[in-house]
Amino acid sequence: MKKWLKYSLISLVILLLIGTSWFTYTFFIKEYETADENVDNIVDTDFEVELPDTLEGDLLDKNESTDKNVNQSKNESTKNQNSQGNNKETSTRNKEQRDTENDNSKSTNSKTQTKDNNKETKNQTSNKNELTKENDNDDQTVNNSPDESTNSEEESEKTQQDHVTAEDIKNRYRPTFQALQDQALAKLNNLVAYAYSEYKKKKENGEKVSYGYFYKKYKSAAKELEAKTDATFERLYTSLQQDLVENGYSKDEASDVKAYYNQKKDERESRMLSKVLDKF
Structure with missing residues (x-):
């Protein structure tokens, strides 16, 4: 026993x-003879992804809009200056006319109205001082307008620059990353579908089916496709990090994008394995 x-x-x-x-x-x-032109066409086809538009274009548009507002403000200030100048000329003409009338009156009634003329002269002097003060205030207001326009321009530019956040920059790249994910998944689906069609054809023709052949052939193709996908992602990811740094942000702001990509890559591999097991 x-x-x-x-x-x-x-x-x-x-x-x-x-x-x-x-x-x-x-x-x-x-070793197996795994060369297949159809598989190469699936794997070697480049991904059709484009980098998003640079931030400089959008910032330029915003600055152009700001310049228009500033120019409009300056034009309004110029109009106000012209209006103040016209008012000043009108006041001067009225004053000269009053002076002429007063001189004629003094020539006619110089002996009888001396005291009155002295009082009138004092009133004219007072009026002149008041007009001078008003004109000085108007000039000061006009002179302050360019400074206020400059301050408004600087505040507007600062607001526009502060408006571009790290999330805004990442959102520009999200459609591109999503396009890469979709194309990679489509390539994997095509690879699995082609592998199954080859397997089914061999079975129908009565040929010997070698699972080692299928494993090595399509495992190698899947790894090559994954490497090409990773290389394309790294190119996009590096561009994203560069844009973040150029706008005053840290490269680490893009870490969630890479984590999401790795998560989706694991999901693609699991989905492909599930499809292979279902079909074979």
């Missing part, structure tokens, strides 16, 4: 070793 158990265990170990050796040789060591 003990010898029988001993021989059974030895036989089981030998079978396991043979099976393991066969599996290792079939799937990892044995």
Whole structure:
């Protein structure tokens, strides 16, 4: 009884070793002719993705809008200056006319109205001082207008620059990253579909089906496709980080984008494996 158990265990170990050796040789060591033009077309086709528009274009549009507002403000200030100048000329003409009338009156009634003329002269002097003060205030208001316009321009430019956030920059790239994800998934689906069509064709033609052949052929193609996808992602990711740095943000602001990509990559691999198991 003990010898029988001993021989059974030895036989089981030998079978396991043979099976393991066969599996290792079939799937990892044995070389197969896996060249396939259709597979190459699926894997080697470049991804059609484009970098988003640079931030400089949008900022330029915003600055142009700001310049228009500033120019409009300056034009309004110029109109106010012209209006103040016209008012000043009108006041001067009225004053000269009053002076002329007063001089004529003084010539006619110089002896009888001396005291009155002195009072009138004082009133005229007072009026002149008041007009001068008003004109000075108007000039000061006009002179302050360019300063106020300059301050408004600086505040507007600062507001426009502060409006571009790190999230705004990342949002520009999200459609591009999504396009890459969609195309990578479509390529994997095409790869699985083509593998199944080849397997089905061999079965229908009565040919021997080697699972090692299918494993090595399509596993290699999937790895190559993954490498091309990663390379394209890194190019986009580097561009995103550069845009963040140029706008005063840290590269780490883009870390969530990479984490999301890795998550989706794992989901693609799981989905492909599930489809392979369902079909084969």
